[in-house]
Amino acid sequence: MNVLYATLGFLGVYAYVSFASLLWGGLDRKLVARMQRRMGPPLLQPFYDFLKLVSKESIIPRDANRFFEIAPVLALATSIALLAYTPLGFEPLFGTKGDVILFIYLLTLIGFLRVLGAVSSGSPYAQIGAQREMIILVSREGPMMLALFTILWRLNELGVTKPFSMGTFYEHNVWELGTPLSLIGTFILLLVFMTWLASEIEVGYFDIPEAETELAEGTMAEYSGRHLALFELANAIKAFVSASLVVAIFFPWGISGYLGLSGISGITVDLLFHTLKVFAVLFVSMSVFRAVTGRLRINQAVGLFWTRLLPAAIVGALLLAIDTLGVIA
Amino acid sequence: MNGKLEYWVKIPIGPIHPALEEPEKFIITLDGERIINVDVKLGYNLRGLEWISMRRNYIQILYLAERICGICSFSHNHTYSRAVEEMAGIEVPERAEYIRVIIGELERIHSHLLNLGVVGHAIGYDTVLHLSWLARERVMDILEAIGGNRVNYSINTIGGVRRDLEEKHVRAILDMIEYYRNEVMPKIEEIFLYDPTVEARLRDAGVIPKRIAIEYSAQGPTARGSGVKKDVRYNEKLSVYPDLGVKPITPKEFTGVVKGDVFDRMVVRVGELWQSLELIERALDQMPEGKIKAVPKDNALLFQLKKAEGEGIGRYEAPRGELIHYVMGQKGKDIPARWKMREPTFPNLFAIARALVGEQVADVPVAIASIDPCLSCTDRVAVIDANTGRKKVLTERDLLRLSIEKTRELNPNVRAKPEVVGVGCPRGGVL
Numbered sequence: 001m002n003v004l005y006a007t008l009g010f011l012g013v014y015a016y017v018s019f020a021s022l023l024w025g026g027l028d029r030k031l032v033a034r035m036q037r038r039m040g041p042p043l044l045q046p047f048y049d050f051l052k053l054v055s056k057e058s059i060i061p062r063d064a065n066r067f068f069e070i071a072p073v074l075a076l077a078t079s080i081a082l083l084a085y086t087p088l089g090f091e092p093l094f095g096t097k098g099d100v101i102l103f104i105y106l107l108t109l110i111g112f113l114r115v116l117g118a119v120s121s122g123s124p125y126a127q128i129g130a131q132r133e134m135i136i137l138v139s140r141e142g143p144m145m146l147a148l149f150t151i152l153w154r155l156n157e158l159g160v161t162k163p164f165s166m167g168t169f170y171e172h173n174v175w176e177l178g179t180p181l182s183l184i185g186t187f188i189l190l191l192v193f194m195t196w197l198a199s200e201i202e203v204g205y206f207d208i209p210e211a212e213t214e215l216a217e218g219t220m221a222e223y224s225g226r227h228l229a230l231f232e233l234a235n236a237i238k239a240f241v242s243a244s245l246v247v248a249i250f251f252p253w254g255i256s257g258y259l260g261l262s263g264i265s266g267i268t269v270d271l272l273f274h275t276l277k278v279f280a281v282l283f284v285s286m287s288v289f290r291a292v293t294g295r296l297r298i299n300q301a302v303g304l305f306w307t308r309l310l311p312a313a314i315v316g317a318l319l320l321a322i323d324t325l326g327v328i329a
Numbered sequence: 330m331n332g333k334l335e336y337w338v339k340i341p342i343g344p345i346h347p348a349l350e351e352p353e354k355f356i357i358t359l360d361g362e363r364i365i366n367v368d369v370k371l372g373y374n375l376r377g378l379e380w381i382s383m384r385r386n387y388i389q390i391l392y393l394a395e396r397i398c399g400i401c402s403f404s405h406n407h408t409y410s411r412a413v414e415e416m417a418g419i420e421v422p423e424r425a426e427y428i429r430v431i432i433g434e435l436e437r438i439h440s441h442l443l444n445l446g447v448v449g450h451a452i453g454y455d456t457v458l459h460l461s462w463l464a465r466e467r468v469m470d471i472l473e474a475i476g477g478n479r480v481n482y483s484i485n486t487i488g489g490v491r492r493d494l495e496e497k498h499v500r501a502i503l504d505m506i507e508y509y510r511n512e513v514m515p516k517i518e519e520i521f522l523y524d525p526t527v528e529a530r531l532r533d534a535g536v537i538p539k540r541i542a543i544e545y546s547a548q549g550p551t552a553r554g555s556g557v558k559k560d561v562r563y564n565e566k567l568s569v570y571p572d573l574g575v576k577p578i579t580p581k582e583f584t585g586v587v588k589g590d591v592f593d594r595m596v597v598r599v600g601e602l603w604q605s606l607e608l609i610e611r612a613l614d615q616m617p618e619g620k621i622k623a624v625p626k627d628n629a630l631l632f633q634l635k636k637a638e639g640e641g642i643g644r645y646e647a648p649r650g651e652l653i654h655y656v657m658g659q660k661g662k663d664i665p666a667r668w669k670m671r672e673p674t675f676p677n678l679f680a681i682a683r684a685l686v687g688e689q690v691a692d693v694p695v696a697i698a699s700i701d702p703c704l705s706c707t708d709r710v711a712v713i714d715a716n717t718g719r720k721k722v723l724t725e726r727d728l729l730r731l732s733i734e735k736t737r738e739l740n741p742n743v744r745a746k747p748e749v750v751g752v753g754c755p756r757g758g759v760l
Contacts, residue, residue: 036459124340128359128690204453205526213348213451213694294454294526297691298362 010093013083018233020275021240022046027279028287035291046236050229058225063122071117072223072230075110079237082106086241087166087248089274090267097162100152103245104145107200110238111137114209114219114231121222129218132298133209136199139305143313144196147189150317151249154182157324169248177320185319186250192313193246197285199301201239204293208301239286243278246285251277337365340690344373348451348694353702355682355693362689367682379668383739386663387413387487387634388627394654395481397670400443403436404647405654406485408670412656413487416641417634419623425489426568427616431502432475432484433645434605434612438509439468440648441598441605444701445517448595451694452530457520464513471505474498487630488623499613506606514602521595522583531592535696537684538589545680548673549650550597551700553579555589561646573611578604591692591699635663649673649701659742666740674702 025046033040042048060068084094085103092099115133118126149164151174156163158172174186199206210218223231255273256266296304343354352373358366378397382390394409395402407429414421442465449457469479475498476482484490520527537547542555552559560577562570578600580586580593587593624630643654650673657667677700685696 036456037463038459124338127338128340128362131361207453208691211453211691213453214691216347291456294449294452294457294530295691296526296529297689299689300529 006093010084013088013093014080016271017083017086017088017237017240020278021236022050022233024240024279024282025236028282028290031283031287032291035287046232050232053224053229053232054226056225058223058227061122061222064222065120065122067116067120068222069227071113071120072227072234075113075117075234076230076237078106078109078113079234079241082110082241083237085166086244087169087252087274088244089254089270089272091167091170092165095162095165095167098164099166100148100164103166104141104148107238107242108137108141110234117223117227117231118219118221123222125215125217125221126219129209129211129215129221132211133219135298135302136202136206136208136305139302140196140199140309143192143305143309146310146313146317147192148245148249150320151189154320154324166248169252170254173252174249174320177323179323181319181322185316188312188316188319190250192309192316193249194281194285195309197242197246197281198289199305200242201235201282201286203286204289205296205304206301207290207295208298211295214295239282240278243281243285244274246281247274247277251281342693342697343370348697349702350447351702353678355697357685357690357693359690362691364685364688364690364693367685369678369682371678382668383664386631387665388631390665390668391486392481392483395483399480400440401436401647401649401652402481403432403484404645404652405670406483407433408643408645408647408652408654409656409668410485410487411643411645412641412654413634413643413658413665414641415643416639416656416658417487417637419488419633421489421568421623422620423569423617424493424619425621425623427612428490428492428494428621429485430569430573430612431494431609431616432472432482432490434609435468435472435502437605437648438602439465439472440701441602442468442517444598444648444698445521445595447701448531448591448695448698449520449527451698452527454526457527461517464509464517467505467508471498471501474501486622486627487634489621491622493621494616502609502613506610509602509606514599514606517599517602521592521599527595528592530695531595531699532590533588534591534692535681535684535688535699536588536590537680539587541680541683542589545683546676547650547680548676549646549648550594550601551650551673551677551680553577553597554587554594556581556587559651561644561651565644567645569612570608572615573608575604575608591695594699631663634658635661647673650677666742674700678702 023043023046026041026043029045030040030043082103085092085099085106111133115130115137118130118133152164152168154177155168155172155174158176160168160171162168174189175183177183177186198204202208202210209215210220215221220228220231254270256262256269259266259269261269337358337360339356339358341354341356343349344352354370354373356368356370357364358368378393382393385393391406391409394406397405413419442461446458446461446465449455449461472482473479475492475494476484484492537545537551537555539555539557541547542552542557547555547557548559556579558577558579560575561567562575563577578597580588580596580600583596583600584593624633637658638660639658641656641658643656645652652673653671655667655669655671656665659666681696681700685693688696
């Protein structure tokens with residue numbers, strides 16, 4: 001019976017996140033359009049796009065192999081599976097100890113499946129896009145994982161029920177550490193995470209694999225119709241989920257406690273509040289970032305990750321850990 | 330080209346590609362992200378303009394010339410007019426020359442603002458695109474107020490201009506200059522001289538060294554960005570420009586260094602925006618009263634041109650570089666025997682193709698956008714395709730024979746017998 005409820009809840013979460021993430025797509029386009037003094041498309045444009053794409057014929061290139069058709073399905077499946085381990089204002093539905101590792105694995109898998117689909121399409125544009133995506137993928141995960149595991153390890157010291165799980169963030173949060181050094185470290189790590197988020201959803205500086213004007217949508221060059229729709233949805237969910245991670249780490253507070261709600265209504269309120277926080281994080285990391293920057297070259301972006309972000313992550317991690325390590329009193 | 334190539338891939342940029350505004354084709358050979366060879370193919374925008382012109386009279390060609398290109402619609406019919414005026418020996422009234430300067434500089438402003446936006450778009454910086462095109466609307470409004478159209482303002486006629494500048498136009502232009510000086514230019518300078526993203530992407534991308542710029546005969550901002558002081562308005566003492574104190578703009582005056590990269594070309598464009606504003610202001614100050622047409626009536630003008638004979642060459646510094654029109658008149662007919670133009674994009678395109686070798690594929694769109702290519706002007710020569718779809722490469726000798734035959738067919742009056750000179754076109758093999 002418990003499994004049944006969990007499954008039903010999971011389906012509900014999937015439907016809700018699909019809606020919210022596509023809605024954010026519309027909000028983002030509208031907000032950026034206003035920043036650029038344009039009218040922008042209607043708020044529900046991503047929904048129209050999605051429905052239109054689903055109803056369109058999907059053209060398969062002659063040189064494509066089987067993975068070309070399988071990759072989008074797998075990508076969407078992965079993004080749905082990801083939702084089971086995503087903190088959404090409450091502990092993940094299927095959360096256990098160590099689920100953070102599974103979360104990162106699944107998140108990276110979506111990028112990998114995009115690469116797989118692109119390589120299978122046989123298009124030179126997609127090929128270059130895939131190379132770029134792979135290089136970015138390798139570069140961006142290092143600083144993020146270092147930061148994430150340091151925070152989790154540090155929070156474990158405070159005593160949690162499930163070590164290295166997403167649930168950790170709802171028992172203790174990183175601001176509770178309280179020492180001045182850890183506060184500075186947290187701010188540095190917040191910066192690292194915001195940059196990582198921008199590169200994960202590939203906007204602004206990091207719009208490199210899809211580079212519209214260079215590679216004609218790069219990895220997505222050959223996709224059309226239903227297959228493109230699946231990728232679009234998977235990408236939208238991925239953006240929401242990645243932002244959820246940042247929200248869970250740095251802004252995990254719920255409001256159901258203050259309102260005195262519990263049970264289903266409490267969860268619903270927390271979910272809505274979490275969605276608002278996700279939109280706020282995405283606004284900074286996606287809309288504003290997209291409006292005030294252009295695309296970097298691939299070597300500049302990789303350089304940014306290894307020479308700026310990784311040292312920043314190391315410094316932040318050290319600042320967080322330093323009082324536990326007992327180097328200084 | 331040096332070292333062994335492990336793996337290379339050829340990617341076509343074009344004929345249809347989001348980085349390009351008009352159809353052209355760059356076949357780029359890549360080793361990873363590094364470009365090892367660039368091959369340019371033209372001819373996707375051929376409309377047979379020179380052929381059309383063979384059944385139009387001098388006045389009608391004015392409007393055809395205007396429609397060669399949507400951006401430099403003024404430059405083309407201005408240059409054509411100059412060529413015909415030189416051929417027929419028509420003196421242009423001074424006020425008309427001043428009006429031509431004003432409209433030409435207004436066109437330069439709108440063309441450069443357009444290009445700044447396109448370069449922003451090429452590096453994915455869409456905010457630059459939208460805001461600079463928003464600023465461009467103001468000058469488009471002025472051009473519409475003067476000429477009646479946003480794009481084809483048909484100001485020129487042979488021996489003068491068709492519309493006079495009235496008091497309200499002058500006021501509107503002065504307002505516009507204020508607006509650009511105070512609101513637009515500081516922002517444009519901030520973006521194109523100091524923005525870190527723009528600097529990271531445009532610095533050291535698509536470098537055309539001074540030597541290459543001279544050898545490939547690059548024109549306009551492309552040449553001036555490489556430090557070649559070349560500006561027809563200055564070098565040739567064109568019309569009233571010397572009185573207005575025009576000078577070729579090089580990036581040295583702004584940044585102190587000349588590297589010949591995309592950044593420098595954009596700096597030149599920003600400098601020319603300032604210069605154009607100044608030139609318009611001075612021209613409005615110094616503009617004398619008087620008539621605006623040498624020959625007031627079009628039929629009288631045509632009658633005069635019918636009697637004219639000989640050749641005329643018009644030169645003008647279009648926003649993209651030096652534009653040359655050549656007109657050959659024939660006695661007793663109001664149709665020119667030959668009308669030929671050389672656009673700045675043609676030499677610039679090969680200079681930039683040369684400059685791209687060794688750069689990254691990410692630099693291709695921005696480097697191409699930085700010369701502001703205008704393919705609808707450039708494409709007037711077709712490579713002949715057989716009906717079977719087989720591409721036939723013609724040598725210079727074949728082309729010459731074919732063109733002589735064609736000329737005889739179209740115009741039996743031409744008696745000249747040209748011969749092959751030189752070693753032939755160096756690009757004949759790849760076309």
